[in-house]
Amino acid sequence: MTQHFEPTIRIQREAFDAGDVMRSLRAGRTDIGAVACFEGICRAHNTATQALGEQSVQALELEHYPGMTESSILGMVREAQQRWPLQAATIIHRIGVLLPGDPIVLVAVASAHRHAALEACAFLMDYLKTQAPFWKKETTSQGAQWVDAREADDAALARWGVAATNVGAAPR
Structure with missing residues (x-):
């Protein structure tokens, strides 16, 4: 089932245009029957902090470990290639300070068939959310705090038969 291609993996501060990425992913290709895309956007709230009565998110700061992050994401794509x-595939993840409404992450996957593209896209996003070495700090009116990994994200990854290692847990 493995088909070899070199995925595009970018870690960047600049915004991206999901439509441009999807168009370039399939440009000149007649063998692609489906492109699935997920774009994550910075929200003005965090469900966990909102339940505690905290204020809305004013900013989200993302940090990463250069080199290790790209290698980790490449491994995720190779795993997806084994499964579908x-x-x-193109994965773009932003770092730096982001404001509510800013795009954070883009996962775009192409295949001959929709099921493979949709499943691989969901798998890669679940994997990224828990396993990629990114760290998030939220700033609210009450100050800034590192965001811990969520059990719901670990459970989403587990449906693919992968155990979470909490690489993206808040630094200590």
Whole structure:
């Protein structure tokens, strides 16, 4: 089932355009029958902090470990290639200070068939959310705090038969 291609993996401060990425992923290709895309956007709230009566999120700061992050994401894409017949993949993740409404992450996957593209896209996003070495700090009117990994994200990854290692847990 493995099809070899070199995925595009970018860690960047600049915003991206999901439509441009999807168009370039399939440009000139007649073998691609489906492109699935997920774009994560910075929210003005965090469900966990909102339940505690805290204020809305004013900013989100993302840090990463250069080199290790890209290598980790490449490993995730290689795992997806083992599971589904993929033809292309692009993953873009932003770092730095982001404001509510800013795009954070983009996962775009191409395959000959929709099921493979949709499942691989969901798998990669679940994997990224728990296993990629990114750290998030939220700033609210009550100050800034590191965001811990969520059990719901670990459970989403577990449905693929992968155990979470909490690489993206808040630094100590």
